[in-house]
Amino acid sequence: MTVHAPLSAEAFDPVNHATPPRHVGVIMDGNGRWAAARGLPRVVGHKHGVEALRRCVEAAVQSRTPYLTLYGFSTENWRRPRAEVDDLFSLARRYLKSDLTRLKEQGVRVRMAGERDGLARDIVELVEHAEHETADGAHLTLTIAFNYGGRYEIAKAAAQIARASAEGRLNPETLSEDVFEEFLETGDLPDMDLLIRTSGERRISNFLLWRAAYAELAFLDVLWPDFQKQHFFDALRDYACRERRFGGAGSAVKASA
Ligand code: FPP
Numbered sequence: 136m137t138v139h140a141p142l143s144a145e146a147f148d149p150v151n152h153a154t155p156p157r158h159v160g161v162i163m164d165g166n167g168r169w170a171a172a173r174g175l176p177r178v179v180g181h182k183h184g185v186e187a188l189r190r191c192v193e194a195a196v197q198s199r200t201p202y203l204t205l206y207g208f209s210t211e212n213w214r215r216p217r218a219e220v221d222d223l224f225s226l227a228r229r230y231l232k233s234d235l236t237r238l239k240e241q242g243v244r245v246r247m248a249g250e251r252d253g254l255a256r257d258i259v260e261l262v263e264h265a266e267h268e269t270a271d272g273a274h275l276t277l278t279i280a281f282n283y284g285g286r287y288e289i290a291k292a293a294a295q296i297a298r299a300s301a302e303g304r305l306n307p308e309t310l311s312e313d314v315f316e317e318f319l320e321t322g323d324l325p326d327m328d329l330l331i332r333t334s335g336e337r338r339i340s341n342f343l344l345w346r347a348a349y350a351e352l353a354f355l356d357v358l359w360p361d362f363q364k365q366h367f368f369d370a371l372r373d374y375a376c377r378e379r380r381f382g383g384a385g386s387a388v389k390a391s392a
Pocket of ligand 1: 168184206
């Protein structure tokens with residue numbers, strides 16, 4: 136059994152909960168509305184969104200959540216005005232430079248899920264550098280879904296499987312879910328246990344579709360720039376009270392049977 140160091144008073148203590156989530160995904164939504172409510176340009180909302188992202192990573196480390204995946208830029212986000220897309224890329228660049236040391240100190244292993252083709256070369260290099268520099272991070276695997284689309288991830292895996300079958304490297308008759316997963320970009324991540332979305336919207340928006348198949352959903356009425364560590368801890372506490380049945384009957388049915 137792992138012995139955990141004491142946590143601060145506000146933190147979620149995984150020791151007191153039988154089954155804390157292993158993998159938490161977050162759809163960081165509401166930057167634009169946060170800025171609009173203050174009469175500010177959307178980029179200011181995104182800047183404050185980066186601050187919230189830092190708090191979220193810290194909360195995941197503090198609560199000893201082993202996997203955190205954040206939706207940083209979806210394949211659909213290209214539909215935004217070019218200036219906003221550029222702002223988001225600039226913030227991502229800045230984050231990867233400014234936070235690398237802090238992430239290493241926190242024991243965070245950074246990785247990216249999403250299409251690298253189509254991203255500026257220097258962003259890909261910064262991502263690769265961060266992935267390399269943080270490869271030993273043992274406390275938290277932070278996956279940033281960037282230029283990411285859930286359907287595309289599955290379609291790409293299917294294409295690779297078709298190629299492997301055509302080349303005789305894989306027998307389609309033996310294709311199981313476990314084998315399929317090996318072809319996913321998120322193949323090395325566990326299934327998502329808890330999916331948090333801020334801003335009151337209640338959608339999954341093409342985020343880690345395969346991994347989120349049985350995720351518990353937490354839709355929070357807070358705009359992302361206002362997200363505090365306490366929101367993360369509260370979502371973990373709420374998760375701990377849920378009964379996960381994975382399609383089974385569950386304890387209530389079993390008890391009355
Ligand atoms: C949603 O707000 C937020 C995003 C488009 C992605 C999150 C981006 C950040 C936190 C900033 C930088 C990212 C990285 C990876 C460092 P929205 O603009 O959709 O808000 P709205 O729905 O209120 O318009």
